[in-house]
Amino acid sequence: MTTAPDFTLCEQLIVAASEAWRGNGELVATGIGPAPRLAAGLAKLTHTPELMMTDGEAFLVEDPVPIGPRGYDDRKAAGYLPFSRFFDAAVWSGKRHAMVTPSQIDRFGQTNISYLGGTYDQPKVQMLGARGFPGNSICHINSMFVPAHSKRVFVEGEVDMVSSVGYNPARRTPGVNFSRVDLRLIVTDLCVMDFGGKDKAIRVVMLHPGVTFEQVQDATGFALEAATEVATTPAPTAEQLAIIARLDPHGLRAGVLKDNPAGKRS
């Protein structure tokens, strides 16, 4: 029997996050940030080869592009999906599943990347603006990656500015078709959650080895549900680790989690 290799918690999270895209078929898998992007690449190279992916700029690639510095022309284009076609061909047509890292997430799965604190006219901290979040959330599948699970991210009330649609009944304008709002996984440094609770409530489905439900609850600003059977997040396989290493030749994943902790086996 061979000894399983050592791995980091970040690598364990990348493997867990790649599960978000399992069986999604032919749609654009977008991972924003190093870990989600590695997770999307891993998904395409293992369980869901039909996934589509861009080089991060304008071209569709069949071989996921390694992250970090590389030769500009190293990526081999198989297709074309520039920003000028993105809303027509990926977002508004529902042919996409994005994994993003919002600054705030509330109990309804509503997120915020626009501003923190203060008012719309004078925010305390200006962030990016809503970017594509309103459209993404009402048009296609979305998942989230949270590298530091805390009450600052998982807020007690509503997020400061609702940038993406969640499952808040109070915001369901009558007559509007919200049927395409489809939130899947939230992968954090403590656990994996989904929206399988009562009325799409956020629910813990997996705990990373050594983490308890109480610990997750204490780091969350709202009451969480737990799946009937909460699983333990599996360790990456040697094959998965090799793919992750190939897609991240400069080791950028070491900077995703504070102090880059080691992963744990159950």
Added chain:
Amino acid sequence: MLERELNKQVTIEQFVASLKSGMTIGIAGWGPRRKPMALVRAILRSDLTDLTIVAYGGPDVGMLCAAGKVKKVIFGFVSMDAIPLEPYFRKSREAGGLDIFELDEGMLQWGLKAAAFRLPFLPTHVGLGTDVMTHGGFKTVQSPYADGEVLLAMPALKLDAALLHVQRADRLGNIQALGPDTYYDEWFARAADRTFVSAEEVVDRMDHSYPEDARANIVERCFVHAVIEAPFGAHPTSMPPAYGWDMKQLKAYAASAREEAGWDAYAADIIGADEADYLARVGGKDAVVALPLPIF
């Protein structure tokens, strides 16, 4: 010689003199990518003020805010990619001095399309259920068909002027943008009363010089009202395939926002008296052409 020869070429001074304070100006490009920065710098050096800026914003929006040129920003985001938060836009908005109309990225191009098609609005799902709807004052419409769906009515974003920067233009207003992505430049042009296009190179006739690249003609010349020759006119933003963004300059610009009177110092040190002065201050032609293309 034709009796009436079409010639849309103007100088950068003529361009800026034709704008007026209070105008709504759309700036093409995307974040720190292929922004018409020479035209933006001409505005920075002018007396123009009270502008409404419509943009997928980058340092264009930040610099205009820093220089006190802006009354209102209509945006989907303002970011410099590798420097995610635009420092001067952030400062201006946090000071409470800006009118804000925050849109989803897709809504912005939809509003430009409505203006281009001369429609009062275009319907969309996007924005519904979010605070973009709450703060934007949008109205809804109901589908008159059997589905009866309620949709957000994205109002037309009519522009007094649109600014673009591309590789090539001719005197007739034929333009070519060669990079891998042309963003929503064509819709800024079609949404505007007057479109000003700066180019790395202006030729007499595109068909005589670059007929093989006609597919790079991103918008028809009836939507181009003036062309301006502005070599390196996208710097410090990226201009693929010719040159990348200048991260050293963008970082210096961002760092200036943390200093007392930082913008005044940056403007005096870098923006300069004209484009030739600017180019010399950022290292000259050779330094710009050597900038590597960004990797995403």
